[in-house]
Amino acid sequence: MxxxxxxxxxxxxxxxxxxxxxxxxxxxxxxxxxxxxxxxxxxxxxxxxxxxxxxxxxxxxxxxxxxxxxxxxxxxxxxxxxxxxxxxxxxxxxxxxxxxxxxxxxxxxxxxxxxxxxxxxxxxxxxxxxxxxxxxxxxxxxxxxxxxxxxxxxxxxxxxxxxxxxxxxxxxxxxxxxxxxxxxxxxxxLSRLPLVPSPRSARTVASIGRLSDQKGIDLLLDTWARVAPHRPDWRLRVYGAGEDEAVLRAQCTALGLDGSVEWMGRTDDVDAALADASVFVQSSRGEGFPLALLEAMASGLPCAAFDCAPGVREIVRDGEDGLLAPAGDVDALADRLLRLTGDPLLRDTMGDRARAGVQRFxxxxxxxxxxxxxxxxxx
Incomplete structure (x- = not known):
């Protein structure tokens, strides 16, 4: 009715x-x-x-x-x-x-x-x-x-x-x-399934979310400071806007990451942003059932994320279509990113599984x- x-x-x-x-x-x-x-x-x-x-x-x-x-x-x-x-x-x-x-x-x-x-x-x-x-x-x-x-x-x-x-x-x-x-x-x-998944050819890790304390971009920068020296040809693209932007940019500079972190601002074309990436990362302190993870996996991206909520581990099946790290553990999240950025076969396998599995939602x-x-x- x-x-x-x-x-x-x-x-x-x-x-x-x-x-x-x-x-x-x-x-x-x-x-x-x-x-x-x-x-x-x-x-x-x-x-x-x-x-x-x-x-x-x-x-x-x-x-x-x-x-x-x-x-x-x-x-x-x-x-x-x-x-x-x-x-x-x-x-x-x-x-x-x-x-x-x-x-x-x-x-x-x-x-x-x-x-x-x-x-x-x-x-x-x-x-x-x-x-x-x-x-x-x-x-x-x-x-x-x-x-x-x-x-x-x-x-x-x-x-x-x-x-x-x-x-x-x-x-x-x-x-x-x-x-x-x-x-x-x-x-x-899941709001949409792109007709064509990301080719996973760019040496880019993407993050999409509001620049606020909940989304943990400060933790992501600390994580990337551990990854960047081992992956000098990779870039971290941070999509989003918010009240913490100035502080986060200052942190980025203090960590010596200005050469490997790109501040993309807010985007109204999430599909295009994900198509230009090969790995997705989520560093939130708290979540519910994050749409950003759903969209990234629908684009065929393997995800590294903090296991900060039941919804995260329902979306990402750890070790199968993505990699989870204990909440707030930047060393562990850096390890997951190093694994995904360093192994093309692992990226492709997990990315394909992610795109197929996320359609259950x-x-x-x-x-x-x-x-x-x-x-x-x-x-």
């Missing part, structure tokens, strides 16, 4: 994997005849190129809303300008929640709200969701959430939802062990499981 689906994210245009997932999933739902409305809490200042829309796209704020005021002592409470700014923030939030309620009020019976990130639940939780089924999501691993403030947010905001989803069975089991018995799991889908299978969930929520 056709139903209304509202996908609510922190932002609908922010550079990053969740944004890509949001628009990919909106397209899949629309292909099934569902009416999809994608909502972001705010518009982003670091945006990505978006695909053709699969329905209305709305941002509740033109920029990131201010954080709530936390007064520090009696004198702080008496500061009139600060109190006025806080009153303006509260009033603007009421308006944003009212707008979200208006959007939800357009729904037909059987509608579902999918909240992709727990921060966005602050607005969804205050909106009128009468008659709607609400599904929450977390796109990071249990361990990464557990080490952050999001663990408390998830426990507070998701425990009473109709359902919520993580990306792997292992993470779902851990949340269930914490008493969150409404949790399930559903992996991300097809869009069709993911969509089937979403439809099963929608039917379950109607019972």
């Amino acid at each position: 056709s139903r209304d689906v509202f996908i609510v994210s922190n932002s609908t245009d922010e550079l990053g994997g969740v944004t890509g997932w949001t628009h990919q999933t909106a397209r899949l739902f629309a292909s099934q005849g569902h009416r999809v409305h994608t909502v972001g809490i705010h518009a982003s200042d670091l945006t990505m190129a978006l695909p053709e829309r699969s329905g209305p796209v709305t941002a509740l704020y033109p920029a990131h809303p201010p954080t709530p005021w936390a007064p520090r002592g009696t004198l702080d409470r008496l500061r009139l300008p600060t109190r006025r700014r806080e009153a303006a923030r509260v009033a603007r939030k009421r308006q944003a929640v009212a707008r979200l309620s208006e959007i939800f009020a357009t729904a037909r019976p059987g509608a579902v709200v999918v909240v992709t990130q727990v921060w966005a639940m602050e607005w969804v939780g205050e909106a009128d969701t009468t008659g709607l089924r609400v599904v929450g999501m977390s796109h990071e691993s249990y361990d990464y959430s557990r080490a952050s403030h999001r663990y408390r947010w998830i426990r507070n905001h998701y425990k009473d939802l109709d359902h919520w989803l993580v990306l792997t069975e292992e993470d779902a089991d851990k949340w269930a062990g914490d008493g969150m018995d409404n949790v399930g799991f559903l992996p991300n889908a 097809s869009e069709q299978e993911t969509l089937r499981r979403w439809e099963e969930l929608f039917a379950f929520l109607e019972r």
Whole structure:
């Protein structure tokens, strides 16, 4: 049956994997005849190129809303300008929640709200969701959430939802062990399979991701400092933009890597970037079910990655279609890169296996499981 689906994210245009997932999933739902409305809490200042829309796209704020005021002592409470700014923030939030309620009020019976990130639940939780089924999501691993403030947010905001989803069975089991018995799991889908895989002829290692602490580009530079002296004819291409770029470039210079590291900036043509590489590397401190790994393997690239989350080891079968290193162990990750860059037969064998194996995460299978969930929520 056709139903209304509202996908609510922190932002609908922010550079990053969740944004890509949001628009990919909106397209899949629309292909099934569902009416999809994608909502972001705010518009982003670091945006990505978006695909053709699969329905209305709305941002509740033109920029990131201010954080709530936390007064520090009696004198702080008496500061009139600060109190006025806080009153303006509260009033603007009421308006944003009212707008979200208006959007939800357009729904037909059987509608579902999918909240992709727990921060966005602050607005969804205050909106009128009468008659709607609400599904929450977390796109990071249990361990990464557990080490952050999001663990408390998830426990507070998701425990009473109709359902919520993580990306792997292992993470779902851990949340269930914490008493969150409404949790399930559903992996991300492979968005595309390039017609022609990378020829793996360039002496290039590629990394694609936001230049932020989570993606561990600082760890990648430390790793490459161990690889570069042994592979003087290889280059590391870093694709991405982000708040840590200046610091990372300074680190690169301090490590003497400016001659072997190329800062490519953000790219809207991931397929072309991967076609120009022979190996893919991911150095994240935390992940959920990384789309970058799926895309690299679909392009026929063997991957070296930190085993930082259950989703990583579900995608990369260590020793078969890629090589994993213990999380944060730069010596081990350097060893994996040296093995892949030094052995053309190993690269080709693992790359071919990667391209074939990653197709088990097809869009069709993911969509089937979403439809099963929608039917379950109607019972």
